[in-house]
Amino acid sequence: MNGHATVSNGASDKIPAESMDYFATNPQPPTLRFHSAAAKAFIEQHARENRRVAIVTSGGTTVPLENQTVRFIDNFSAGTRGATSAEYFLEAGYAVIFLHRQFSLLPYSRHYSHSTNCFLDFMTHNDAGAVVVENEYQKQMSSVLDRYRTAKKENTLLLLSFTSVNEYLWTLRELAIQIQPLGANGLFYLAAAVSDFFVPAERMAEHKIQSSEDFNPSHPDGEDGEGEEAPAARMEGKKLVIDLDPVPKFLKTLVDTWAPHSMIISFKLETDPSLLATKARYALEKYSHQLVIGNLLNTRKWEVLFVSAKEGERWIRVPAGRRTKSHTGFGEDMNAAHSGPAIEIESLIVPAVAKMHADMIANGDPRHAA
Ligand code: PMT
Numbered sequence: 001m002n003g004h005a006t007v008s009n010g011a012s013d014k015i016p017a018e019s020m021d022y023f024a025t026n027p028q029p030p031t032l033r034f035h036s037a038a039a040k041a042f043i044e045q046h047a048r049e050n051r052r053v054a055i056v057t058s059g060g061t062t063v064p065l066e067n068q069t070v071r072f073i074d075n076f077s078a079g080t081r082g083a084t085s086a087e088y089f090l091e092a093g094y095a096v097i098f099l100h101r102q103f104s105l106l107p108y109s110r111h112y113s114h115s116t117n118c119f120l121d122f123m124t125h126n127d128a129g130a131v132v133v134e135n136e137y138q139k140q141m142s143s144v145l146d147r148y149r150t151a152k153k154e155n156t157l158l159l160l161s162f163t164s165v166n167e168y169l170w171t172l173r174e175l176a177i178q179i180q181p182l183g184a185n186g187l188f189y190l191a192a193a194v195s196d197f198f199v200p201a202e203r204m205a206e207h208k209i210q211s212s213e214d215f216n217p218s219h220p221d222g223e224d225g226e227g228e229e230a231p232a233a234r235m236e237g238k239k240l241v242i243d244l245d246p247v248p249k250f251l252k253t254l255v256d257t258w259a260p261h262s263m264i265i266s267f268k269l270e271t272d273p274s275l276l277a278t279k280a281r282y283a284l285e286k287y288s289h290q291l292v293i294g295n296l297l298n299t300r301k302w303e304v305l306f307v308s309a310k311e312g313e314r315w316i317r318v319p320a321g322r323r324t325k326s327h328t329g330f331g332e333d334m335n336a337a338h339s340g341p342a343i344e345i346e347s348l349i350v351p352a353v354a355k356m357h358a359d360m361i362a363n364g365d366p367r368h369a370a
Pocket of ligand 1: 076190268
């Protein structure tokens with residue numbers, strides 16, 4: 001398939017000129033056509049069944065340095081927030097399109113993958129030699145399996161994957177346009193860690209960047225009109241030099257044009273606690289959507305800050321004795337006594353979001369008030 005082909009359903013026609021620059025100069029990924037067809041059928045089914053649809057984005061986006069990609073820039077996100085939240089959206093009655101980084105955590109299987117325990121440790125042989133689940137894991141695994149099977153049987157979970165930031169942006173735009181007929185029944189939960197910088201197609205090296213000067217092609221400076229422009233990632237002497245372009249912020253276009261009637265929830269990630277509330281407020285004001293969920297890298301597993309025009313600011317926190325083990329352990333009170341079973345913070349976030357969404361559907365979106 002030609003990587004530059006236009007979207008077959010004519011959705012591109014509705015995109016405003018300012019956003020088209022990116023899509024005019026960065027090629028459509030080959031997966032888009034399949035993702036588009038799968039999303040269309042999924043959304044039509046749930047529109048008929050009058051079900052709300054949440055688009056949950058999850059995991060980090062890569063920034064390839066070469067077209068035939070050997071090296072790329074990545075980030076920390078494992079997709080825990082997205083995969084866990086997707087399960088709670090399904091529990092709350094939503095159909096979920098899970099737009100995730102390939103090989104990041106998935107709803108349901110997340111309980112047994114990427115763990116320090118190998119999934120094989122959950123299994124044993126019975127007397128007849130058949131493979132069975134160890135007794136101590138039966139109850140929990142049976143519950144996960146039941147929920148997974150229900151989602152499959154009712155076709156309420158659609159898994160779509162991306163790897164690069166370019167694949168992510170093309171697919172997000174396509175989904176936004178596909179979901180428009182659902183009106184306020186659509187919801188975006190943008191938990192993916194999207195790169196802010198990238199290598200544009202026209203400055204991407206085709207082949208693996210050679211680390212040895214002996215094999216390194218020279219790139220005459222294109223600015224004087226002679227020769228081609230140097231690739232964004234290139235060897236200069238013994239140094240690898242990378243100069244990246246900013247990724248356009250698509251949140252504004254998403255809110256105003258791609259999905260103006262959906263509820264949109266963005267996340268704001270910071271590492272400096274003193275900046276979090278200010279940056280979350282700033283994002284809400286700038287993009288004029290319904291909710292920003294602020295979180296800090298080191299405490300994101302047990303506390304988040306909700307910032308919305310309707311309800312102001314409030315922290316959602318898992319009590320100290322009910323926290324799940326953090327990925328890093330950093331900043332957590334490891335000595336806190338356990339006062340009950342662990343609570344995943346997404347089990348508090350998602351019902352609160354669903355309540356705000358129900359309220360928006362019942363009372364209208366204040367953004368559209370006359
Ligand atoms: O996967 P985990 O390990 O569980 O981690 C979860 C998480 C910390 C990644 C998640 O909770 C989170 O905060 N995700 C958003 C991270 C992020 O991209 O934050 P930001 O401050 O860079 O961007 C804010 C918003 O702008 C995001 O919702 C993003 O969708 C949007 N954005 C970002 C970049 C860009 N070029 N355009 C955008 O529109």
